Amino acid sequence: MDIKKAVKTQENIFNMLKKAKANNRLSHAYLFYGEEGTGKKEMAYALATLLYCPNGGCLECDVCKTILTGNHMNIDYIGIKEDKKLISKEQVVELQEEFAKTSLVEGTRVYIVDGIDTASSAAQNSLLKFIEEPINKTPTVGIFIAKELSNVVSTIQSRCIIEHFNAIDHKSRAKILIDSGYDELSSILATGLTNNPDEAVDIINNSNFETFKAAFLDLINIQKPKESIYYYLNHISIFSNQENLKVLLTWYMLFLEDANICIGNDTNLILYPLCDKIITYRKKMENRLRDLLEMTLSLFKKLDGNVTAKNVFHELITKIV
Numbered sequence: 081m082d083i084k085k086a087v088k089t090q091e092n093i094f095n096m097l098k099k100a101k102a103n104n105r106l107s108h109a110y111l112f113y114g115e116e117g118t119g120k121k122e123m124a125y126a127l128a129t130l131l132y133c134p135n136g137g138c139l140e141c142d143v144c145k146t147i148l149t150g151n152h153m154n155i156d157y158i159g160i161k162e163d164k165k166l167i168s169k170e171q172v173v174e175l176q177e178e179f180a181k182t183s184l185v186e187g188t189r190v191y192i193v194d195g196i197d198t199a200s201s202a203a204q205n206s207l208l209k210f211i212e213e214p215i216n217k218t219p220t221v222g223i224f225i226a227k228e229l230s231n232v233v234s235t236i237q238s239r240c241i242i243e244h245f246n247a248i249d250h251k252s253r254a255k256i257l258i259d260s261g262y263d264e265l266s267s268i269l270a271t272g273l274t275n276n277p278d279e280a281v282d283i284i285n286n287s288n289f290e291t292f293k294a295a296f297l298d299l300i301n302i303q304k305p306k307e308s309i310y311y312y313l314n315h316i317s318i319f320s321n322q323e324n325l326k327v328l329l330t331w332y333m334l335f336l337e338d339a340n341i342c343i344g345n346d347t348n349l350i351l352y353p354l355c356d357k358i359i360t361y362r363k364k365m366e367n368r369l370r371d372l373l374e375m376t377l378s379l380f381k382k383l384d385g386n387v388t389a390k391n392v393f394h395e396l397i398t399k400i401v
């Protein structure tokens with residue numbers, strides 16, 4: 081995710097950090113936790129700009145650019161390696177060795193441990209000394225990043241300022257994609273499937289995306305029982321797969337929820353590019369919307385239970401008209 085955009089979606093946290101900096105009250109240890117894709121890593125680098133930027137973290141100047149591109153000499157980062165699932169003891173040892181060397185550039189040193197909750201308790205505890213005493217008498221700021229707070233040892237938690245990163249709401253997630261040049265409807269649909277904007281980009285770029293999108297648009301256009309039979313026959317090969325069917329059900333659910341709250345030209349709609357269709361659907365289905373919502377919810381449950389996707393898809397199609 082773009083760092084400036086990420087900071088914008090978590091503006092309250094950045095403002096709070098800025099304020100702490102202005103009052104000379106930045107801590108020497110932070111723990112950022114929250115779901116994937118909520119901008120924790122980006123915020124770690126944004127926090128680092130507060131330590132070096134002559135303009136108090138403008139995110140624009142040369143110093144900030146060096147930091148945001150990961151090229152600042154005094155900032156060390158360790159994260160989970162691509163082929164691994166966790167931060168290893170070796171990575172922690174390497175980081176400590178790196179810090180034992182004198183830095184080439186003067187000033188505060190920063191280390192970021194992205195995925196501290198995946199490291200073993202022993203590896204986590206070996207970082208404690210790091211937090212406790214500045215290395216080579218150089219002021220040091222540690223930033224720990226975790227998905228699960230409960231997997232971070234309490235000794236680290238108690239020494240850090242802890243910040244929770246809320247999941248970004250659907251419209252803001254979609255906006256990140258729209259601002260990157262993706263069309264509105266695709267952005268909203270893709271971010272309806274994941275809380276992580278980066279993952280949503282992968283979804284849009286997946287070769288099946290346009291097929292799913294077309295199938296969804298066809299689904300909400302079904303008017304008569306005969307059309308639903310054609311629809312079933314045309315799409316059964318895709319939607320006899322559980323994961324594929326979940327995509328269709330998720331989007332149909334969003335559509336029904338919108339239809340349920342829609343009063344006229346409503347700007348609160350999630351699927352606002354389909355506003356006209358939503359209004360028409362509401363008029364046509366008014367008395368049945370709640371039933372359809374309940375039915376769709378129950379289909380999700382059936383899919384997670386033992387009912388095959390093929391049967392669930394059949395039920396959807398027969399009940400939709």
Ligand SMILES: [Zn+2]
Nearest residue numbers: 133138141144
């Ligand atoms: Zn700057």
